[in-house]
Amino acid sequence: MTLPQAVLLFLAAVLGGMLNSVAGGGSFIGFPALIFTGVPSINANATNTVALWPGVVASAGAYRRELARQPRALILVLGGTSLIGGVLGALLLLRTPQQTFTLLIPPLLLIATVLFAASPRLTALLRQRRAAALPATPVATSDLAQAQARTLSAELPATSTLAMRMEKLSPSKLVTVSFFQLLIATYGGYFGGGIGILMLATLGMMGMENIHEMNGLKTLLAGLINGVAVVTFALAGAVFWPQALLMVVGAVIGGYGGAYYARKIDQRWVRLFVTLVGVAMTLYFFINIYILGHSGK
Numbered sequence: 593m594t595l596p597q598a599v600l601l602f603l604a605a606v607l608g609g610m611l612n613s614v615a616g617g618g619s620f621i622g623f624p625a626l627i628f629t630g631v632p633s634i635n636a637n638a639t640n641t642v643a644l645w646p647g648v649v650a651s652a653g654a655y656r657r658e659l660a661r662q663p664r665a666l667i668l669v670l671g672g673t674s675l676i677g678g679v680l681g682a683l684l685l686l687r688t689p690q691q692t693f694t695l696l697i698p699p700l701l702l703i704a705t706v707l708f709a710a711s712p713r714l715t716a717l718l719r720q721r722r723a724a725a726l727p728a729t730p731v732a733t734s735d736l737a738q739a740q741a742r743t744l745s746a747e748l749p750a751t752s753t754l755a756m757r758m759e760k761l762s763p764s765k766l767v768t769v770s771f772f773q774l775l776i777a778t779y780g781g782y783f784g785g786g787i788g789i790l791m792l793a794t795l796g797m798m799g800m801e802n803i804h805e806m807n808g809l810k811t812l813l814a815g816l817i818n819g820v821a822v823v824t825f826a827l828a829g830a831v832f833w834p835q836a837l838l839m840v841v842g843a844v845i846g847g848y849g850g851a852y853y854a855r856k857i858d859q860r861w862v863r864l865f866v867t868l869v870g871v872a873m874t875l876y877f878f879i880n881i882y883i884l885g886h887s888g889k
Contacts (some may be wrong), residue, residue, distance in 0.1 A: 593834055597629040605643060605839035609846025612647055617708050617866030619644065619785050620701070622839060624873050631832055633694045634685060637783060638825035639832045643839035645822050647847050648815045655808030662809060666766070670809070671816055673770045674777045678817035681781020682824035696783075698878040704785025705870030711789040712863065769798040773813070780817040781824070787814060 593601075604625035608618030622643055626636035652659075659667070685693065772794045780787040791810040800806050825831050 593629065598838060601625055601629060601835055602838055602842040605842025606846035606849070608644075608839075609647060609843035609848075610850030611862065611866055612644070612843070612847060612850070617863075617870065618647075618843070619704065620708075620866060620870045620873055622843075624876075626832075626835060629835070631835065632690055633697060634688065634690055635830055635832055637685065637693070638821075638830040639836045639839070641784065641818055641825065642822050642831050642836040643843055645815070645818045646840055647843055648811065648818055650847070652808070652811045652815045655804075655811055658802075658805045658808030659812055661805060667809070667812070669766055669770055670773050670813055673773045674780075674813045674816040675820050677774045677777020677779075678781040678820040679824055681778040681783075681817075682821040683781075684778070685782045686824070686828050686830060694881060698874055698881060700783045700785060701870060701874040701877060704783075705867060705874060707786030707789045708863075708870060709867045711792075765798050769794055772797075777813070777817045780814065781821040784818065784821075787817065 601622075604621045608621040610618075611621065612618035619640060623636055623640045626639055627633060631639060688696075773791070776787055776790045776794065779790075788810055791813060792806055795806045795809060800809075822831075
């Protein structure tokens, strides 16, 4: 790794960390940057997974309160499924020929870009569903009635959440969501772009309505998927550690900076920028691999 390559990777990691802290999509920066600096595609994917994992773990820690509300059985089932799928996906990646994976880069980036671009719409639909599911707060006129109404209003979400917990623990729904989570985790261990929105869709299908609890569970599961993939890649010797450690430092710095400026930046513009980067990277690799025939790495 030359000095210019190190500078490029560090700056890419800083930018990727900032994007992840504001709107997500840091993979669109880090993964191509590794390939641009000469890292083979499979090793670039493994190294990028290592670089992103600490940020995912930190995000999961921020959702401790939301995760505490989830039934332990649900976390154990989905967590176990995520670990199995993450290992399967990572092993599948390691068994994929380098040239074959390189040929898969454009469609994988396209899938991740589409999922990223569609995520605000899905999140809005989930919020609307959450609002529609809550009973209307009673109209009160007297002071006593208003106090009772406020008490009832405060209790309604908890009651709704409790009912939702009991519903989502039905065996049929657990089996269904575990199957989809296994598929998502396998994809996550293999490549991973867009797994967050896929998990939100699956949790919504299961009956979850609180978007904050969904984000907490999604982040925890993503941390498990990436974590077990990191261990698998490390044991297989697929990680370029100098690049990975450099990018971890850059991502942490970028994450803190992005969190500081997050309230001042319109996320719509950030998401548009990330989407355009995803489209540009997809087109670049499509032309470079399919038209120019540069698929040796």
